[in-house]
Amino acid sequence: xxxxxxxxxxxxxxxxxxxxxxxxxxxxxxxxxxxxxxxxxxxxxxxxxxxxxxxxxxxxxxxxxxxxxxxxxxxxxxxxxxxxxxxxxxxxxxxxxxxxxxxxxxxxxxxxxxxxxxxxxxxxxxxxxx
Numbered sequence: 001x002x003x004x005x006x007x008x009x010x011x012x013x014x015x016x017x018x019x020x021x022x023x024x025x026x027x028x029x030x031x032x033x034x035x036x037x038x039x040x041x042x043x044x045x046x047x048x049x050x051x052x053x054x055x056x057x058x059x060x061x062x063x064x065x066x067x068x069x070x071x072x073x074x075x076x077x078x079x080x081x082x083x084x085x086x087x088x089x090x091x092x093x094x095x096x097x098x099x100x101x102x103x104x105x106x107x108x109x110x111x112x113x114x115x116x117x118x119x120x121x122x123x124x125x126x127x128x129x130x
Contacts, residue, residue, distance in 0.1 A: 005102045006084075007120075009127050010094050015053045018085045018093040018130070023057070025130040026083065029122040031059045034080055052087040059083045059097075064119050068104075071111055078103045081123065095130060097123045 011018060023033050035058035043049045060080035068075045084096040100116035100123070 004099060006096045006099050007124055007127050008094060008096045009130070010088065010092055011130070012091055013093050014091070015055060015085050015087050015093055018095055019055060019057065021130040022083055022085065022095050022097075022126065025126040026059050026123075028129065029126045030061045030063065031081070031122070031126065032062070033083070034058045034060050052089065054084065054086045057083040057085070061119060061122065064115060064122075068112055068115055071115070072107060072109055075104075075107065075112060078106070081119070095127060097127055099123070 011021075013021065026033065035056075037056040037058075039054045039056060040051050043051050058080040059082070065079055068079070081100060082098040084094075086094045086096070088094050100119040101113055104112040104116035
């Protein structure tokens with residue numbers, strides 16, 4: 001398999017507990033949650049399909065996003081960073097954070113990749129703390 005596209009951690013928690021934990025942990029690293037999409041609700045609403053809870057949070061560190069944007073405005077297509085909380089059963093959830101370096105490598109801009117490495121570290125810190 002190629003390069004990993006996310007950081008991932010499983011934990012004993014409900015989806016709501018995990019969302020609260022990762023939101024607070026991201027905040028400590030300078031990220032705010034801008035959006036929330038309850039994918040399981042959308043699958044049910046639009047397709048009539050039931051799946052375990054999966055919630056996508058759009059997380060943004062304004063300073064890093066601004067630096068990336070001023071370097072290459074097209075980067076906004078890759079923002080914000082997705083944080084996913086998935087119910088994996090038996091009282092466990094998976095928390096997955098999109099890896100900024102994996103996304104920035106697509107653009108082929110070394111300065112953006114370097115900036116993304118800073119974001120990677122902050123996201124890893126947040127995930128470890130959650």
